[in-house]
Amino acid sequence: MELLIIVTVLFYMLSAAGYFAYLFIQKNYLYRSGFYLILAGFVCHTLSIVSNFIASGQFPARKLQETLTIAGWAVACFFLVFQSRFKLKVLGIFAAPLIALIMVAVSQVPNSPTQVQSVFKSFWLVSHVIAVFIGNAAFALACGIGVLYLLQEHGIKTRNPGFFFKRLPSLDMLDATGYTCIIIGFTLLTFGLITGFVYAKTVWGRFWSWDPKEVWSGVTWLFYAALLHERLTVGWRGRRAAIMAIIGFAILLFTFLGVNLFFKGHHGVFTTF
DSSP: OHHHHHHHHHHHHHHHHHHHHHHHHOOHHHHHHHHHHHHHHHHHHHHHHHHHHHHHSSOSOSSHHHHHHHHHHHHHHHHHHHHHHHOOGGGHHHHHHHHHHHHHHHHHSOOOOOOOOGGGGOHHHHHHHHHHHHHHHHHHHHHHHHHHHHHHHHHHHTTOOTTTTTTSOOHHHHHHHHHHHHHHHHHHHHHHHHHHHHHHHHHHSSSOOOOHHHHHHHHHHHHHHHHHHHHHHTOOOHHHHHHHHHHHHHHHHIIIIIHHHHOOOTTOSSOOO
């Protein structure tokens, strides 16, 4: 399994290099190389997760290393599907380095042994983790699209197109694809929270216990709910929506990692779901 992780990291790092080369040279073969390298990394990544699951008999989300692995897998999975649908070629310059960074972190985190626990065999836990992580991946790409939007808008407003103008899609396309990511992310996060409530009821005997992770997950959900509400009712689009997508992802990162560092709860230090 360690070899699979090394090969996975290598594929993702080569993909990031390919996408950055595409940003500068703008040759389609570089874009295709970046995409297929992520695909190859994703296949190896999936095999490593499956092999871990078979070896342990439990869903691999028991400690920090495993949850980071699932996080990287989710970003790669969502990116591949999203890219196949929307053909937003330049998005790879955000997604590929992010995935590579996560997996480099995985390779550096100590692989401490874990005890077998029946709770990690729960259908509700598996549904909760997968839905939340793929939803988080959608929010991550929405953040990346928000950054690209601000770069493109800055060039247009200053009438100094510069480096990014010809390399980035139109503002309308960036706004629409970012909105799509947030809708998908919010839908999956909602489903993930519902399955999490059911899982909590089966394990702790109650749907909600004011655990810090639960509270901040609720804060994240309310933030994106407010963002979608304001877009539909007030018409938040463009620059404001891009900035809010970036802020939302910052809140999400704190919920995912920061809460475990600064607060104590029954989710534990090493489990980040």
